[in-house]
Amino acid sequence: MARPRRSQAREDAKGEFVEAAWELFSRRGYDATPVSAIIEKVGLSKGSFYYYFTSKEEVLDAVVSRIVDEISRAVEPIPSHPEFTTQEKMRSFFRAIGDWKVANMDIIREAAEVIYRDENVIIRHKMNNMVVERLSPALAEIVARGIEEGAIDAEEAEGTAEMILRFFNAMAEMQAASFVAAKDDPAALMRVIRKAELYMAAIEKMLGVSRGVLSPLDADFEERLQGAVSGEGMPREPGLSGERG
């Protein structure tokens, strides 16, 4: 199956476009990034870009899909974990999302400012919808099992799972709004975390599970988050110059 290699062809030109697009979108925003910038960064031409994608929006879809894929991979095995209780599964599920965020915090922190701007709702919207779409089956499985066991108080697993994720997204939107509103206030972060606890507590309450099942409530988490947010993580490499010899 050895792939024939073309002299001029890239290994994975399409992937390079997606990567470049994400870096640019997250730094400059979607509307503010012309296709020409993506092209320049990759070092290919407009013709190539439109060979792989039918539109600028399509490359955004690919970007979002790649990100959600990562989270999805972390989350999918959880429902069938043999030893976890429903509560542990639920916690792992949200923890996995949280961990992804923390792991990518250096990117998120930098990108947040950009992505949370009104003009870039389209990015968040696509993320949110894809999260619901791709993650709700796994969550539904956990919820269904939880209902059977009596650990969760709900009527219908799929609808409930979808709803939880949408509420989760609503929380993220609140965080977005709060961060943008109080940009340079160092105390803002902690206030946002407190606010987020309100949301998690509400979701717990509505599922009839005890406090702390979804929200970590461990000092560890806040510390990690604190550290990541305050900028101890690696900064992204500075240069935007993508093309070189």
Add this chain to the structure above:
Amino acid sequence: MARPRRSQAREDAKGEFVEAAWELFSRRGYDATPVSAIIEKVGLSKGSFYYYFTSKEEVLDAVVSRIVDEISRAVEPIPSHPEFTTQEKMRSFFRAIGDWKVANMDIIREAAEVIYRDENVIIRHKMNNMVVERLSPALAEIVARGIEEGAIDAEEAEGTAEMILRFFNAMAEMQAASFVAAKDDPAALMRVIRKAELYMAAIEKMLGVSRGVLSPLDADFEERLQGAVSGEGMPREPGLSGERG
């Protein structure tokens, strides 16, 4: 401060721009509506448009603001209603929003398809944020009183009110997604209503109030909605020609 009146001048050129923009945005979408179309509809020029608005986005803000104003006016007197119980206030509050939707259903129904498209998230986003911003003080007042009375189980009124509205928005997003997904399925509407009840029940549960406090649960509502959605309402006037002597 007497308004200078001029023979050629419009009574309210700015308002006409806003009106025209709303009609076009709701029919064609935001991105797909060029400023030139708004101008043509009003019968003025680009110079005038940019005299009143600094950007295309600003006219969108004005459009959204005008809509939220309408809802806001209906909602603001509710908290101080002398005879309503907390439950009645809560119900009135959401009823007012629902009524606005039903009253404008003929517009919404037509606009929904357009507005719910991905490319038009920006419209919904601005609506959602403005709803939270402008309506949460009134709701917070109700919630605060409810907490005092022991009718509502929550810790903090403002945060809770904001959260409720955000969850409400999340429900609307679910409806958006469902409608778009099952566009021509007549049964879809009823399924969406059932799903919406799941959300309202969840919010009720999380506030510790009994089922039916927020969600109407009256046959009347479903009927009105049914009627409005199935197209018994007035269709919007067909022509796009807005300018007349």
Add this chain to the structure above:
DNA sequence: GAATATATACCGACGGTCGGTATAATATGC
């Protein structure tokens, strides 16, 4: 294994649209 045909990857100029600006022209109040 040379010749031919075809698919894949890529190029870059160009068209047309659109948001926004510059500036001139006109109206109105004083």
Add this chain to the structure above:
DNA sequence: GCATATTATACCGACCGTCGGTATATATTC
């Protein structure tokens, strides 16, 4: 008739997406 408010027109530059075309690699045929 002057300052200010309002409107018109011409124009700019950025941008998305298209299109005709090229080059290389593979498949086919003899």
